[in-house]
Amino acid sequence: MPLESxxxxxxxxxxxxxxVSPTDDDLEAVLDFxxxxxxxxxxxxxxxxxxxxx
Amino acid sequence: MIDAFNAFLHRExxxxxxxxxxxxxxxxxxxxxxxxxxxxxxVPPRDAECVARLRRAGATIVGKLNTHEFAxxxxxxxxxxxxALNPWNPVHSTGGSSGGSGAAVAAGLVELALGTDTxxxxxxxxxxxxxxxxRPSTGLVPTDGVFPVSWTLDTVGPLARTAEECRRxxxxxxxxxxxxxxxxxxxxxxxxxxxxxxxAVAAVCEEALGVLPGRREPVTIPLHDExxxxxxxxxxxxxxxxxxxxxxxxxxxxxxxVRARLLAGLLLPATAHVTGLRARRxxxxxxxxxxxxxxxxxxxxxxxxAPRLDAIPADFRLALMPYNSPAALLGLPVTVVPCGFxxxxxxxxxxxxxxxEDAVPLAAAAAFQRETDWHERRPAALESAAPRNREAVx
Numbered sequence: 535m536p537l538e539s540x541x542x543x544x545x546x547x548x549x550x551x552x553x554v555s556p557t558d559d560d561l562e563a564v565l566d567f568x569x570x571x572x573x574x575x576x577x578x579x580x581x582x583x584x585x586x587x588x
Numbered sequence: 589m590i591d592a593f594n595a596f597l598h599r600e601x602x603x604x605x606x607x608x609x610x611x612x613x614x615x616x617x618x619x620x621x622x623x624x625x626x627x628x629x630x631v632p633p634r635d636a637e638c639v640a641r642l643r644r645a646g647a648t649i650v651g652k653l654n655t656h657e658f659a660x661x662x663x664x665x666x667x668x669x670x671x672a673l674n675p676w677n678p679v680h681s682t683g684g685s686s687g688g689s690g691a692a693v694a695a696g697l698v699e700l701a702l703g704t705d706t707x708x709x710x711x712x713x714x715x716x717x718x719x720x721x722x723r724p725s726t727g728l729v730p731t732d733g734v735f736p737v738s739w740t741l742d743t744v745g746p747l748a749r750t751a752e753e754c755r756r757x758x759x760x761x762x763x764x765x766x767x768x769x770x771x772x773x774x775x776x777x778x779x780x781x782x783x784x785x786x787x788a789v790a791a792v793c794e795e796a797l798g799v800l801p802g803r804r805e806p807v808t809i810p811l812h813d814e815x816x817x818x819x820x821x822x823x824x825x826x827x828x829x830x831x832x833x834x835x836x837x838x839x840x841x842x843x844x845x846v847r848a849r850l851l852a853g854l855l856l857p858a859t860a861h862v863t864g865l866r867a868r869r870x871x872x873x874x875x876x877x878x879x880x881x882x883x884x885x886x887x888x889x890x891x892x893x894a895p896r897l898d899a900i901p902a903d904f905r906l907a908l909m910p911y912n913s914p915a916a917l918l919g920l921p922v923t924v925v926p927c928g929f930x931x932x933x934x935x936x937x938x939x940x941x942x943x944x945e946d947a948v949p950l951a952a953a954a955a956f957q958r959e960t961d962w963h964e965r966r967p968a969a970l971e972s973a974a975p976r977n978r979e980a981v982x
Contacts (some may be wrong), residue, residue, distance in 0.1 A: 563856055577814075578814055587869060
């Protein structure tokens with residue numbers, strides 16, 4: 535199965551690249567969180583005045 | 589359990605003046621620091637700077653207080669050490685993460701407790717346990733010797749019976765007197781936080797407004813709908829970074845909720861933290877532009893009373909975020925004062941100051957407490973408590 539079609543496997547690979555080995559339950563909790571926060575992050579990115587410094 | 593409310597994780601057989609308990613993410617020389625975890629256990633040779641300053645001012649450090657695991661959650665229910673129990677009703681949560689601190693002060697086990705507040709962890713247990721707590725302006729109290737949640741958001745502050753006691757402790761920990769006294773206060777009432785609270789809680793807080801000094805006007809906190817997300821974008825990656833070596837080697841030893849949040853911070857896109865830091869600047873600018881002329885903001889400290897330990901709502905943490913995030917992200921000082929009860933459980937009112945002006949909410953809270961006696965109420969179960977404990981707080 536291609537990685538793009540399996541978000542849990544994609545997250546597992548990202549974690550493994552950082553030396554971390556989460557369980558399926560862990561990854562499902564993370565996926566649930568990311569599914570909620572990433573659209574909000576995108577919206578903030580789009581509304582953030584471009585001249586805003588760090 | 590060391591005490592009836594599981595407030596202490598470690599207690600020394602000491603006698604003395606100004607009895608102080610310390611949240612177990614803050615180092616005390618010779619006492620174990622565990623953060624209510626199975627991952628951390630160290631016995632530091634030195635006090636955290638805030639503890640050292642209190643000792644030099646005459647404090648007696650009694651022991652270490654229960655916390656949400658690694659101070660990374662809104663409850664105090666470590667799977668390894670068990671929940672802190674609310675002295676007003678022990679089947680209810682203390683809130684967290686400084687829940688042992690709230691319980692110890694409410695139960696009269698100490699005169700002062702130290703807590704930490706990254707995104708609400710002093711304010712939640714202060715409100716739920718019916719004690720006075722103060723989240724300082726970010727940077728006012730040194731965090732050396734404190735296990736971090738989020739380096740750019742973490743604060744250390746006091747929980748006690750009164751705002752005067754909090755102020756005394758804060759001045760010692762800050763190493764200077766807090767200047768400024770409120771006069772002709774302009775008070776912004778954060779209306780959306782009243783509207784979003786449970787109606788009985790909002791009603792108690794609205795009644796309390798009448799006792800506050802100053803001229804009140806309705807306000808809306810800028811970026812109200814975004815500020816919780818922005819706070820998460822800053823906090824989660826910083827927490828994951830602090831824990832990364834243990835995430836690699838000891839992941840199964842974390843409680844499930846903390847593990848999930850740390851992994852979320854690890855797996856957010858790299859740009860999330862940068863966006864969070866830039867959006868914080870945006871939020872600070874908007875806040876100063878819209879509300880810079882307000883000396884104080886007021887709101888219910890929390891939208892609800894302490895939930896039952898066996899019935900924590902699934903959306904509990906999310907529901908609290910709008911109440912916790914603005915001060916966390918903007919670095920504002922907040923004093924929480926007890927202001928009434930709903931069904932026998934305490935309700936807290938939050939007084940926010942401008943960053944660096946901690947004296948203003950503390951003075952307004954002291955003025956409120958000169959006119960009310962909510963801070964003098966004691967849980968009925970403690971009426972038979974040992975006299976020494978009662979003398980310590982009365």
